[in-house]
Amino acid sequence: MNRQRPKRLEGLQGIGVDKMGNIADRARGRQSQAGLLAPKLLRLENLDVDIPPDGVVPNLTSTAAANDDDNSYLPFLGQIGLRNAVAEHLNSMTKGATQYRGEANCVITAGGLSGILNTLLATVEEGDGVLLTEPVYAGLLNRVRLAGGIPRLVPLQFTPGESWSLDRQKLRQVVESPDNKITTMLLMSPSMPTGAYLDxxxxxxxxxxxxxxxxxxxxxxxxxxxxxDGLPAIHPASFPGMTNRTITVGSASKELRMIGWRVGWIVGPELVMQDIGLVSMANVVVPVGIAQKAAKEALQVSKTAIVDYVDELQLRRDLCMRELRGLPVGKPDGGWSLLLRVDMLGWRADAAAEALLEQGACVTPMVGWGSDGEAQYIRIVFSNEPRDRLAGLGEIVRQALLK
Structure with a gap:
């Protein structure tokens, strides 16, 4: 069969996380089969979390699994209780600048990245420029390309040991250059994978x-x-003129620690949400029914429940920064991960990841995650290992890379 590859696949790259995860799983399997008592690999490659969701989540999910109404194709756009809860949450995040309603302004999706793709498919024309910051998550780039957009990247500024910062001058230049045809910005704060915060x-x-x-x-x-560090959440829809031009895509995976439940949402102006709803029904058709009541409850209790969770993440961030003191690492102001700039140590990212694996730490090399320069970085996820396991990370990195 002589088959040409579809044009929309041009530029798509693997994200490397699956490859590194498979390597780590095989290594663990070999240790088990051989009866070895070698230390368990540090799993720093995937955006997972070892802190379970709130206790109400498994209970409500179990109940829903036995409920016929939740085992249904309907409603296509998500259960109205969850849609209303999401709309209320967004109105709170914008401090009342928005007056969203679940039925008019919210669509439930099968995870956040499904929501990103559906939104891009509903809003981006072939050849449109879509602005993102870099270092960037490869999964976002891939979805922009699948939708026919052209990624236009604005660099985040890196200083070893310090927080990342937005290059505002470059942002303006990229937007105002007619060659870039910017129709859409796709932004995140804190950003993946840097943890950069937009002030x-x-x-x-x-x-x-x-x-x-x-x-x-x-x-x-x-x-x-x-x-x-007490940084405030700032929602862009709260700024003048932005309510009718902002589409928010959220997820239960990171903030609510419900990765396997695959629940996300899209919230925006009513007119564009009609198109997004059409795309959603043409894509995944319907989000996971048995997960939605649990997501609703978890979202509603998260206003208070999230505090201890964020405190624990910050303790892990602080520990990693102490362990890596003196190395070219960017300080994350939030999120689940940080980046180590290995070219400043004389390494390419893929080779550095292999060296770290030999020392017992599985990380993701950011090859193909943006411009060619992304091969400078490895991503280290600190959300999926407890502090007693993260202690000693500095010694592992130095053993592997300071040769």
Whole structure:
């Protein structure tokens, strides 16, 4: 069969996480078969979390699994109770700047990234420029390309041991260059994989540019409340002129620790939500019915329940920063991961990941995660290992890379 590869697959890259995860699983299996008592690999490669969801979540899910109404194709756009809870949550995050209603403004999806793709398919024309910051998560780039958009990347500024910062001058240049044809921004704060935080001045500039140039903002809010050091969550739809041009995509995976439940949501202006609803029904058809009541309850209790969880994440972040002191690592202001810039140690990311694996730590090399320069970085996830296991990370890194 002589078959040409579809054009929309051009530029798509593997994200490397699956490869590294498979390697780690095989190594663990070999140890088990051989009866070896070697230390368990540090699993730092995948955005998982070892902190379970709130106790109400498994109980409600178990009940829903035996309920016929939850084992249904209906409702296509999500259960109205969850849609209303999400709308209320967004109205709270924007401090009343929005007046969303579940039925008019919210669609439930099978996870956050499904929501990102559906939104892009409903809003982006072939050849449109879509602005993202980099270092960037490869899964976002792939979805922009699948939707026919052209990623236009704005660098986050890196200083070893310090927080990442947005290059505002470059942001303005990228938007105002007619060659880039920017119609959409796809932004996240804190960002994956850097943990970069967009402050009030950053969002004010984004709002100014979106309003002036009639640009749509897709806001990936998967981690917006996972912020450290008392930083406030700032929702871009709260800025003047942004309510009718912001689409928020959220998820139960990161903030509610419900990765396997596959629940996400899209919230935005009623007119565009009609198109997003059509795409959603043409894509996954319906989100997981047995997961939605649990997601609703978890979202509603998260206003208070999230505090201890964020405190634990910050303790892990702080521990990793102490372990890696003196190495070229970017400080995350939130989220689940940090980046180590291995080219400053004389390594490419893929080779550095192999060396770390030999020392007992599985990480993700960011090869193909953006511009060619992304091969400078490895991603280290600190959400999936407890502090007693993260202690000693510095010694592992130095043994592997400071040769």
């Amino acid at each position: 009030y001045q950053d969002w004010a500039l984004v709002a100014e540019l979106c309003v002036r140039h009639d640009i749509l903002l897709i806001y990936d809010a998967a981690m917006e409340r996972l912020l450290f």
